[in-house]
Amino acid sequence: MSDQGQELSIAAEKGDAARVSELLKSGADVNWKDDYGYTALMEAAYKGHEAIVTLLLEANADVNAKNSIGRTALIMAAINGHEAIVTLLLEGGADREAKTKDGNTALKEARSKGHDGIVRLLEALAEREAEAKREAEAKREAEATAAKAQALGLLGPLADVKADTSETIAKAVAFCEDQGATSVGDLVEYELVDQLVSSLSLKSIPSNKLKGLLKGPISHRSAGGSSSGGGGGGIWSFLGSIFEGASQDAWDPQCPCFYFLSSAAVIHGGSGGLRRMQELRDVHELVRLPVDLAAAFRGDGLINDVLFVSHRWEDPSKPDTTGEQLRALRSHLKAHPEVKYVWYDYCCMPQRSEGATVDDRTPTERREFDLMLSAISDLYLTAKVLILLDNTYLGRFWTLLEAWCSQMKATVKGVRPASDEERRCTITCIHNAKAEYEEPKLIDLVGQKTPAQMHLILASPDVSVTNMKDKETMLPVIGSTNDHVKEMMSNMHR
Numbered sequence: 001m002s003d004q005g006q007e008l009s010i011a012a013e014k015g016d017a018a019r020v021s022e023l024l025k026s027g028a029d030v031n032w033k034d035d036y037g038y039t040a041l042m043e044a045a046y047k048g049h050e051a052i053v054t055l056l057l058e059a060n061a062d063v064n065a066k067n068s069i070g071r072t073a074l075i076m077a078a079i080n081g082h083e084a085i086v087t088l089l090l091e092g093g094a095d096r097e098a099k100t101k102d103g104n105t106a107l108k109e110a111r112s113k114g115h116d117g118i119v120r121l122l123e124a125l126a127e128r129e130a131e132a133k134r135e136a137e138a139k140r141e142a143e144a145t146a147a148k149a150q151a152l153g154l155l156g157p158l159a160d161v162k163a164d165t166s167e168t169i170a171k172a173v174a175f176c177e178d179q180g181a182t183s184v185g186d187l188v189e190y191e192l193v194d195q196l197v198s199s200l201s202l203k204s205i206p207s208n209k210l211k212g213l214l215k216g217p218i219s220h221r222s223a224g225g226s227s228s229g230g231g232g233g234g235i236w237s238f239l240g241s242i243f244e245g246a247s248q249d250a251w252d253p254q255c256p257c258f259y260f261l262s263s264a265a266v267i268h269g270g271s272g273g274l275r276r277m278q279e280l281r282d283v284h285e286l287v288r289l290p291v292d293l294a295a296a297f298r299g300d301g302l303i304n305d306v307l308f309v310s311h312r313w314e315d316p317s318k319p320d321t322t323g324e325q326l327r328a329l330r331s332h333l334k335a336h337p338e339v340k341y342v343w344y345d346y347c348c349m350p351q352r353s354e355g356a357t358v359d360d361r362t363p364t365e366r367r368e369f370d371l372m373l374s375a376i377s378d379l380y381l382t383a384k385v386l387i388l389l390d391n392t393y394l395g396r397f398w399t400l401l402e403a404w405c406s407q408m409k410a411t412v413k414g415v416r417p418a419s420d421e422e423r424r425c426t427i428t429c430i431h432n433a434k435a436e437y438e439e440p441k442l443i444d445l446v447g448q449k450t451p452a453q454m455h456l457i458l459a460s461p462d463v464s465v466t467n468m469k470d471k472e473t474m475l476p477v478i479g480s481t482n483d484h485v486k487e488m489m490s491n492m493h494r
Helices: 002-014 017-025 040-047 050-058 073-079 083-091 106-113 116-152 155-160 166-179 184-189 193-199 204-215 263-267 277-282 293-298 301-305 324-335 363-382 397-406 435-446 451-459 468-479 481-489
Strands: 257-262 287-290 306-310 341-343 384-389 408-411 414-417 425-429
Touching: 002 017, 002 040, 002 050, 017 050, 040 050, 040 073, 040 083, 050 083, 073 083, 073 106, 083 116, 106 116, 116 155, 116 166, 116 287, 116 293, 116 301, 155 166, 155 204, 166 184, 166 193, 184 193, 184 204, 193 204, 257 263, 257 277, 257 363, 263 324, 263 341, 293 301, 293 363, 293 481, 301 306, 306 324, 306 363, 306 397, 324 384, 324 425, 363 397, 363 408, 363 468, 363 481, 384 397, 384 435, 397 408, 397 435, 397 451, 397 468, 408 481, 414 481, 425 435, 435 451, 451 468, 468 481
Parallel strands: 306 341, 306 384, 384 425
Antiparallel strands: 257 287, 257 341, 408 414
16 A cells, blocks of 8 residues: 555656546555655645645545645645645645744745735635634624523523513623622512613613513522413523423524533532433523534534533433443543533433333424434534443444544535544543554544445444434435535635
8 A cells, every 4th residue: 555655646746637546546545655744635736736636635635734844735835826726725624824844834935935816815714714713702702691691591581572682681691790690580589670671771662571571470480490380471481491482493403502511510410420301401400502503614613612422322211320421521521621511412402201111201392302413413523522432332323423423524525534633522431441442443433434435334234223213314414414514614715
């Protein structure tokens, strides 16, 4: 293979597209490096062979590989002024901020060589990325404020009077913080409702409606409390009755809402073990947050603050029978304080009661479960993932799908295997699994697979799933992953 890799590099440098294609089909190592660290992609980019760059990118060449002096294919294309190739590499996920050992970037090299077109291209991209970061930061702040309003019990009433704008929510939260109020009940008890509503500068009718909602019987309970009787005239408390008030029409496939546990709640949750979602919901320990998928695919927004856990269910009604998964999760969170929220399916999606022989979830719970399931692969494609690997993980449908997603990188051309620098997943072995054996087996099984190859693996009868309908539903989704990701990423470089 090393001889073929060397031959591939030579053919790429010479511009022999036919030979490059032939060698790739015969299994040549697309990322082979010579003694100076040059790859075939670097050679083609430097020489300006656009068709060969395209072939190599389609073969999953490492677009951010560096040679011995730290140059990437993008830097080399910029040095020689190959603007079309610079564009191709950026679309393939090239890091425009990569630096040589001397500290030079592609932009700096292009500027020094007088390649004005490339300079304009890279500067425009930098400005778009900076603007996207500013928007993401503003969105993060708005999400954090909304979470505070949710915990206070204000978000539902504000939504009921159509006053749930970011500005109004921020004003309401600021008022409560200034007054030391921790719930709507505090506002009522200390007769602060009128002052709060006045500070929001709403029109007369919404103001009067909001006062009525906040002073109503539901608002006297703690934030998120649910009604014990009938409907309460349409007044709802955000956490406690979200399932009773939720509808499929409220689901936004571009910005789906998911339930999360705070990292602090997981770390300091006591010795009782992981609890079912409905139990956590009823004691108000879940946070419901919208996930902007466009931002997630850009690597911006809430997706940077969350950790998704991939694990096997050890019992049909309880996933962590010994507490080993929770111990591993807590250890990971303590080592990664940047993680703010955790998604663990048993805790964050509506579940059947333990030991139930029939599905005892409400129709709304089942509907919301299905809606969450429809978006879950996008989140494993973009979020940080903790894989809890035991000896049977490799034989399960959902765990393999999650592991594959977590080891892919989304680009405008679809998905490709993530490089070490791009890797989002952490693998932790539990029970009898040994890292030196099981981890390489998992990476070898899914780490370099295309969607078509993964479809074949997951369709195999030796990959088991509790509900066969899951396979029937998800296999077509997996097969069309590239088309879906291309659509999600299509606006990134415009």
